[in-house]
Amino acid sequence: MSKILEVNDLSVSFDTYGGDVKAVRGVTFELNEKETLAIVGESGSGKSVTAQSLMRLIPMPPGKFVNGSIIFKGQDLTEKSEKQMEAIRGKEISMIFQDPMTSLNPTMTIGKQISESLIKHQNMSKKDAHERGIELLKLVGIPTPEKRINQYPHEYSGGMRQRAMIAIALACNPKILIADEPTTALDVTIQAQIMDLMKELQEKTGTAILLITHDLGVVANAAHRVAVMYGGKIVETGDVDEIFYNPQHPYTWGLLGSMPKLDNRDEELQAIPGSPPDLADPPKGCPFVTRCPFAMKVCENRMPEYTDVSNTQKAACWLLDERAPKVEIPESARVGGTKVHG
């Protein structure tokens, strides 16, 4: 697998009345061809800001790149001008958003919204773009696309709007598809349809997907690799199996423990006490220190470096330091043998 995107030590801050909010604080990851990388985390963890930075969708000011680079095809995207970005957005890197109700233009037909990028990026004629639009709608599973292409977003249901948005995003065969909570606003039965569609399209087109989500079920279903974000940092990353079956960071344990298991009811959920840190004044050491049941003195003062757990997995936690006491993965965070019903 070859690297298609490399993010190095990216830091993004926002200038606000309350001071500089350091939303993303030194994030490093890479995305390979044909793979799905999931970034998981809670609201305020910096996952959406990371995703939007890749597309340069962060309004600057108040946002600013403090540090780091985003390397795509040998070029640093943080240094591109707005004009240069226009040639990349929608063509090389596309994005689908959480809320299909607000991210489609209500005054334009779906067909026009699909053609827009085809005409701009691929110099297609209006007629060809229309034809291709019908093909794309068919590809994403919209019935009677010849009729549907001339309709407006309000005539579509929620699931169909998300399908249309995927069609728009895929119109120019992008190398990377960024999906920011693509199924959060949808019902479970529709969510299952959309997740299936995205996997099927990935197989057909080979697009790399960066999936931003807070739902560990969706991650288990769709991702090849996972990065767990907390307090603006990636605290753990690894293959999907490593993250679920051999998690190393106490925050990952907490996330896995707070999910109800379908097959046992009586156990109390392992809630993570407290709430996430204020990123206007981020903690000096590990961001999870105030909520971590295993916190030590060193955690307050120094951010841990990444420790390699395997070739593919690493975590930033002082517990992995050889001088730290050994801590077993808590029972509540153990995943496996989930019974399937229905």
Added chain:
Amino acid sequence: MDNTREKLLEIKNLQKHFNIDRNNVLRAVDGISFDIYKGETFGLVGESGCGKSTAGRTILRLYEATAGEVNFHGENVHAKKSKKELKKFNRSMQMIFQDPYASLNPRMTVKDIIAEGLDIHGLVKSKAERTKRVNELLETVGLNSDHGNRYPHEFSGGQRQRIGIARALAVNPDFIVADEPISALDVSIQAQVVNLLIRLQKERGLTYLFIAHDLSMVKHISDRVGVMYLGSMAEIASSEMLYEEPLHPYTQALLSAIPLPDPEVERSRERIILEGDVPSPINPPSGCRFRTRCPFAMEVCGKVTPESIEHKPEHWVACHLYDDRYNEEYKAKQ
């Protein structure tokens, strides 16, 4: 069945229709019946637009029912009532709302928000008693008394939901409708709030109607679960039975659609993927509401509306596949 259980609420053929315009009626809740026993949690699940929230609100008489009865302690909630009677009734039934940002008045202090019910019902005699009660409530939900003088915007989502819970508890209700109380919260905070709700139920003997679309959380908190689809009740069973052996094809599809946080299971499992979308409740399909998306739909499903039958003890399902008058073909196939 255990006869010692006391029915707290009896919902009989409850309907709530909204008039859209002269010709169109939206049948949000279209004839649902179920009982809620004292001290239990009844989970109500279904997708958006299935009428679960409308059902919850109609049970509390936040909406006037179009038809049907809600009997609370044997008394019909929707019968004509004087203001005084309604007040007494409002005190025993409370609600926790989904959006902790929209359901707290931003111009009131937390103390006044929580004490509003105490004031209306005249439950406290003096200012000192009022403060004492509010502080007790804040502590009960895991906040502290300093928080009383602050405003809602100073709190996080999880903390606001705790304030909403304290407000509901202030008047010592018997029954609480929790309408998607955790949907707007992060996973780690959801678990905190669910644990709090379970603890309060144990301590105070509360009865909950827990409305949600997250089936795994509903299973965790509920004793019994009702599954709604397009204004009708598809299936009712204990939460174990419902998840072990879902009968209604819709329940089966719904359970099968939940992605589980277990990659190996996700890779190997066969999903029932429903086609299409939920039809409009303005002009719902004839007969069984689910037939347009049902993989087992038969001819009769379009003609006859299935009634809820007790297929197994305490396990009710509204589907012709389990009705011996119609299911010969289906049985033969199995």
